[in-house]
Amino acid sequence: MSQEFFTKHRATLEQAIEITRCRDYWSPYPEVPSGKIYGEAAAAAGQAAFEGRLHQRFVLQQPGSVADVGDEVSPYGFGLGVRYPKTELDQLLPAMQASLPAWRDAGAEARAGVCLEILARLNKRSFEMAQAVMHTTGQGFVMAFQAGATHAQDRGLEAIAYAYEAMSRIPPHSRWIKPQGKHEPLRMDKTFHVVPRGLALLIGVSTFPTWNGYPGLFASLVTGNPVMVKPHPATVLPLALTVEVAQEVLAEAGFDPWLVALVADSREAPVTKELARRPEIRLIDYTGSTAFGNWLEEHCRQAQLYTEKAGVNSVIVDSTDNLQGLVHNLAFSLSLYSGQMCTTPQNIYVPRDGIETEQGWLGADEFAQAIAEGITRLLADGERAAELLGALQSENTARRIAEAARLGEVVLASEPRGHPRFADARVHTPLLLKVGAEPSDRYDREWFGPIAFVVATESTDESIERSRGSALAHGAITWSVYATEAAVLERTQHAALEAGVALSCNLTDGVYVNQSAAFSDFHATGANPAANACLCDAAFVANRFRVVQTRRHAV
Amino acid sequence: MSQEFFTKHRATLEQAIEITRCRDYWSPYPEVPSGKIYGEAAAAAGQAAFEGRLHQRFVLQQPGSVADVGDEVSPYGFGLGVRYPKTELDQLLPAMQASLPAWRDAGAEARAGVCLEILARLNKRSFEMAQAVMHTTGQGFVMAFQAGATHAQDRGLEAIAYAYEAMSRIPPHSRWIKPQGKHEPLRMDKTFHVVPRGLALLIGVSTFPTWNGYPGLFASLVTGNPVMVKPHPATVLPLALTVEVAQEVLAEAGFDPWLVALVADSREAPVTKELARRPEIRLIDYTGSTAFGNWLEEHCRQAQLYTEKAGVNSVIVDSTDNLQGLVHNLAFSLSLYSGQMCTTPQNIYVPRDGIETEQGWLGADEFAQAIAEGITRLLADGERAAELLGALQSENTARRIAEAARLGEVVLASEPRGHPRFADARVHTPLLLKVGAEPSDRYDREWFGPIAFVVATESTDESIERSRGSALAHGAITWSVYATEAAVLERTQHAALEAGVALSCNLTDGVYVNQSAAFSDFHATGANPAANACLCDAAFVANRFRVVQTRRHAV
Structure with missing residues (x-):
């Protein structure tokens, strides 16, 4: 059987x-919950x-x-x-x-x-x-x-x-024949x-x-x-x-x-x-x-x-030529399943002087405000918000949101929400805070749930360096970077190699940093404290079995 | 360059x-120290x-x-x-x-x-x-x-x-294209x-x-x-x-x-x-x-x-149709580099009533004697003995031989030997002891060097069981079994799978249990305390590097 x-x-x-070797898109299990596929x-x-x-x-x-x-x-x-x-x-x-x-x-x-x-x-x-x-x-x-x-x-x-x-x-058998000069070869x-x-x-x-x-x-x-x-x-x-x-x-x-x-x-x-x-x-x-x-x-x-x-995931914002796409993409990432994913961004580093966008210069405060508005817009429709946010798995996360609200300037307050079908659902919208880079212990640890920080830095180089240090100290599974110059993307990628973090560049369309696709994306790297392994690579499987051999003279 | x-x-x-995938014999580095190959x-x-x-x-x-x-x-x-x-x-x-x-x-x-x-x-x-x-x-x-x-x-x-x-x-690049029904596919x-x-x-x-x-x-x-x-x-x-x-x-x-x-x-x-x-x-x-x-x-x-x-390697002797080959092979294995290999056998389990051979029944004492004589014969020629034994790497091993001599009945005493070319070489011939199976703490631990025990058991089943227990407790890299019946070889192999030990069956010719050939033999298994890895398999290399990915929307 x-x-x-x-x-x-x-x-x-x-x-x-x-x-797994070409890492293109593929799935044999249709992801659309449709009657046409699974039966009416x-x-x-x-x-x-x-x-x-x-x-x-x-x-x-x-x-x-x-x-x-x-x-x-x-x-x-x-x-x-x-x-x-x-x-x-x-x-x-x-x-x-x-x-x-x-x-x-x-x-x-x-x-x-x-x-x-x-x-x-x-x-x-x-x-x-x-x-x-x-x-x-x-x-x-x-x-x-x-x-x-x-x-x-x-x-x-x-x-x-x-x-x-x-x-x-591992071949099931082998015949090993070793030449012995003028003598008969050895055969095993x-x-x-x-x-x-x-x-x-x-x-x-x-x-x-x-x-x-x-x-x-x-x-x-x-x-x-x-x-x-x-x-x-x-x-x-x-x-x-x-x-x-x-x-x-x-x-x-x-x-x-x-x-x-x-x-x-x-x-x-x-x-x-x-x-x-x-x-x-x-x-x-x-x-x-x-x-x-x-x-x-x-x-x-x-x-x-x-x-x-756990890990602390970073977003490094340097510049963009698609502010609306950035805002929507990030707002979605922060809202999806109320930030309860190991891939959800937590700390959004922005130079305190602001960033260049296709709509002109945007100050750090304005940037934070834009993200807050993006989240508010995204969650305006109750039905859509319910599906996107889901509910908080644990009561502890609701308590954590309340605790975190004291850590910085509240740009967007978290609020409880009703659910269209489940009267007692535990639904809370994301909390967005703005903080200075120091003291870093406020934000540079995991705040699991819909809790994010806009961190104002001196420069993009400081943003990269803080992200790198955070990943090496506390682990990270995802980084996201927004930059229009190749050199900035390059510097961020160099830091990502050192920090052992998967990097997404300039996501403004229908792919979000939280998402990791089987057969194509390596989920976690095993190269920083967030994880000692990766889903899925050769190292994840190779040591789950061992090989025991038997040998005898061949007849 | x-x-x-x-x-x-x-x-x-x-x-x-x-x-490495077919595990036949192969080597690009000629093993014969010959002027014809390496230049006169x-x-x-x-x-x-x-x-x-x-x-x-x-x-x-x-x-x-x-x-x-x-x-x-x-x-x-x-x-x-x-x-x-x-x-x-x-x-x-x-x-x-x-x-x-x-x-x-x-x-x-x-x-x-x-x-x-x-x-x-x-x-x-x-x-x-x-x-x-x-x-x-x-x-x-x-x-x-x-x-x-x-x-x-x-x-x-x-x-x-x-x-x-x-x-x-790991492919250097991939383009990931995910269909979206009637919409444009996502491309990364x-x-x-x-x-x-x-x-x-x-x-x-x-x-x-x-x-x-x-x-x-x-x-x-x-x-x-x-x-x-x-x-x-x-x-x-x-x-x-x-x-x-x-x-x-x-x-x-x-x-x-x-x-x-x-x-x-x-x-x-x-x-x-x-x-x-x-x-x-x-x-x-x-x-x-x-x-x-x-x-x-x-x-x-x-x-x-x-x-x-370290480990404790076992030989399980049940029966043979080639006593001379067995004796020569085992004597060689015990003498080679004075037993200073992690693959050298240490404990030779023999039923105390003896074993069946093509020359008739052989008692356990006679068997031990035959091995002793085999070693003596092998080392009779001084030049050959010097090459085969080499010298003891450490003075501690010489002391260990002296200490071990008190552990059982001395079947073959170790003796210092002169070397044909190096007057002060530290050369000692192997020590062979005979012991009962109990108390086992005398022999059931590593005695590194030219020290071997003939252990008299009730039966081959006890020999297998003791070998298994020893490997799981103290580790083992090699087992050797001598048996004429397929069922006994099968039982030993079953135990070897459980103990995670490489098994050699009925070695009587020019291959010795100590030897492990690259590309073909897996050296150690990583499945018992002797080693947590194997030389060499996929698990030995897979975790020495990690993969860090970067992704962006495809243009």
């Missing part, structure tokens, strides 16, 4: 491998499936389930009431270890077939997934469908492509076995559980490692659905379904620290706070660790 | 890349060059040299008297960092060209290198020529091939930059400074990282020669020669701990003791760390 899956999806896999009944069926989950037990095929946990609350204002199995690790871990040899020995093609079928079935359930992502993370529906379902599937496929390609480079037959590291742990993040989770999940699984999925207690459902689909496909293919297992916990009794330190855990993928990421690095030395932590 | 170097060596590089004058010239180094200052092209260090003593019994520059790190490190951008921006082809030319010139100096390796490590001359010169060059080329291939997979131009991690540190080992050192050195250098070479104070000359050649080629190609720099120290004032913790150091390659490897892992978290530490 897994061989059938492989045959079925082989062309997709081969195209994915090819595309799909949207309603997805919503019904989601609603059918509410206030029910979520049943999974895995040993060691001893009780129920779960207290998710939609950021749109209602409790989900889904109860997940609480797991006895001393039962689950040995069971997963016992399942490993069959999964390892099935080989790369069989494992890739299963993983690709999991993604194909997840794709069919994208409307249901979108509901689950929306009502746990707070993303607007379309974003939840895209980032939470189809783009996450892209990222999963990308990881499978890299990992499959890496395994394919060798076999090479891809072996997994052991059990893998995926620690999910509350805001992008699938998009940030699928790369590690599929990279570990396809290389032979059973995967324990530990979601954030606020955002369990999207990963529980993922585990359910994975278990269904694994079982159909004749493997133990608990090769992918859910470990749900609660805020009151978290299990991540205990789990991550278990000696059986040999791989950990983590997205989340810097503090917990540092704790993992300190304490989980038995495991290979891939972390995406 | 570097482009010329690339053109000159391109075919070699392409063949190397191809061969090469041997004498190499010896003269070596002798010309003795009692001289070794001059290198690098800033920060403030004094001299060096107190190498040949294991063959004379002081080398070479004085190396002692380096002021606060001068050298900033200079190396300042040299980085030009090396990075030169691109992968230019860097590969330089690295390949370094190897080509090192190959021409293989006789000189053999002398340097022989008189620091104690290897016999032919082994020093092979393992110290040509095979090390192979391993360096292998690392360059893997790294170049990995960099080649993207550029992708390979950037190095920073400064790399190679910590050399006393026994195989080049063979174990070149993979990390060349993998880091070709990916854009300047490399600081920190040799073991007992074995500086081989790496100093390497740095000299590297600096010569770098300067010719128009780069700062100190992109590869030597940091020599002394036993009295070691600098490794200070150096390895410097924040500028972002990559460390280390071969050596487990204790120091663990220290590095604990304290050097700012760097990506590749370690090869």
Whole structure:
């Protein structure tokens, strides 16, 4: 059956491998939530499936389930009431270890077939997934469908492509014939076995559980490692659905379904620290706070660790020949999902004397005002604003906005907003502050959420230097620069190479610095403190398996 | 110039890349120390060059040299008297960092060209290198020529091939065109930059400074990282020669020669701990003791760390149809370079009731006796023994032999030997002990040097299980098994997959378990405590560089 899956999806896999090398646009999972593509009944069926989950037990095929946990609350204002199995690790871990040899020995093609079928079935359930992502993370529906379902599937496929390609480079056999001058050559037959590291742990993040989770999940699984999925207690459902689909496909293919297992916990009794330190855990993928990421690095030395932590993203504004495009683009970036993306800009550096634009010189204060007005304009329509902003995943972010308002001159105040359909949704518009470059400790740290600073500097060179220093000290995943002169773009790019940050230049059209496209954009670099890995590159997969060889004299 | 170097060596590089994927036999660096290959004058010239180094200052092209260090003593019994520059790190490190951008921006082809030319010139100096390796490590001359010169060059080329291939997979540019239904597609131009991690540190080992050192050195250098070479104070000359050649080629190609720099120290004032913790150091390659490897892992978290530490290698003897071949092969493996290889077998597990052979049943005592006699026979000829055993690199190993002799029943006593040409050479024949399986703490830890144990077990299954447990607890790089039944080989291989150890089956001919051939054998697996990496695979190179991208709207 897994061989059938492989045959079925082989062309997709081969195209994915090819595309990672040219990095053009490609996706096999349509991002438009349209009935024409997914079937006219799909949207309603997805919503019904989601609603059918509410206030029910979520049943999974895995040993060691001893009780129920779960207290998710939609950021749109209602409790989900889904109860997940609480797991006895001393039962689950040995069971997963016992399942490993069959999964390892099935080989790369069989494992890739299963993983690709999991993604194909997840794709069919994208409307249901979108509901689950929306009502746990707070993303607007379309974003939840895209980032939470189809783009996450892209990222999963990308990881499978890299990992499959890496395994394919290990020949199963070789005959080694070494000449010995006049004597008979030495002949050895060798076999090479891809072996997994052991059990893998995926620690999910509350805001992008699938998009940030699928790369590690599929990279570990396809290389032979059973995967324990530990979601954030606020955002369990999207990963529980993922585990359910994975278990269904694994079982159909004749493997133990608990090769992918859910470990749900609660805020009151978290299990991540205990789990991550278990000696059986040999791989950990983590997205989340810097503090917990540092704790993992300190304490989980038995495991290979891939972390995406926090960062402080910069925008360097020097000059523009399209002020309106700049303002719209930046306003959109700051508003999208209320700034709850690891790619959202935070600090917008502008020379205090102002910038040159095609409409003439613009002072720093006027520039800040223009951005504020851009945001206000963008969010004027209630329906559009609701979709764009989504809701705040955590109450803490609302508190953080209030706290940040004291840090500088408020250019645009954050305000709570009603939602057209969900009366109790936690919606707040962005806060925009203006500050001087010193003291920098006010703005030069992560303020997660819809909180941005216009930072007035002496010059663009100071803007670049502060961005560079900030990225090296605190990490950064994105930089954006606006400049009309090639030399300024060049200097910024030079600093970006040193700071290890992806740079977007003069974005004024329908691509935003927050967006990172699978197969084309490398998400994070692994070259500054924001992340020790990149989604997705060869380094992200190469160390998830090892090669053990056997050799003997050839007969 | 570097482009010329690339053109000159391109075919070699392409063949190397191809061969890593099929893993057949191949080498561009002839291993026979023959005048027909290297020129009739090469041997004498190499010896003269070596002798010309003795009692001289070794001059290198690098800033920060403030004094001299060096107190190498040949294991063959004379002081080398070479004085190396002692380096002021606060001068050298900033200079190396300042040299980085030009090396990075030169691109992968230019860097590969330089690295390949370094190897080509090192190959021409293989006789000189053999002398340097022989008189620091104690290897016999032919082994020093092979393992110290040509095979090390192979391993360096292998690392360059893997790294170049990995960099080649990053396209320099892409145009990303995303359809937007009825609207104009989104178009982005993207550029992708390979950037190095920073400064790399190679910590050399006393026994195989080049063979174990070149993979990390060349993998880091070709990916854009300047490399600081920190040799073991007992074995500086081989790496100093390497740095000299590297600096010569770098300067010719128009780069700062100190992109590869030597940091020599002394036993009295070691600098490794200070150096390895410097924040500028972002990559460390280390071969050596487990204790120091663990220290590095604990304290050097700012760097990506590749370690090869100690292990305990097992031989599992179940049965054979070629007793003479087994005995000769094992006796050779135990004698080669006096067991000072990380691949040398230490524990030979035999069922206490004995084994089946084509000559009939052989008791465990008789088996041990047969191995002892095999060693005695092999070393009967003084000239051959001198070449095979080499000399003990360290006086500590001689002391260790004496200490180990108390651990069990001495089957073959170690004895000092005279050397046909070097009166004061430190030559000792192997010690072979016989012990019961319990208590295991006598033999189940590394006894570095010519020290081996015949361990009597209940059964082959116990032998396999003890080998497995030992590898998982203490690490192992090689296993060897002798068995006539496929089922026993299968069970051993299954255990080897779990223990992450390379397995050799029924070696009775001219290939020995100690030997690991570049391009074909994966040396170490990274899957047990003996090493966290493998020489050489994709994982060994993939994380030495990162990718930073720039994108903008396409016009």
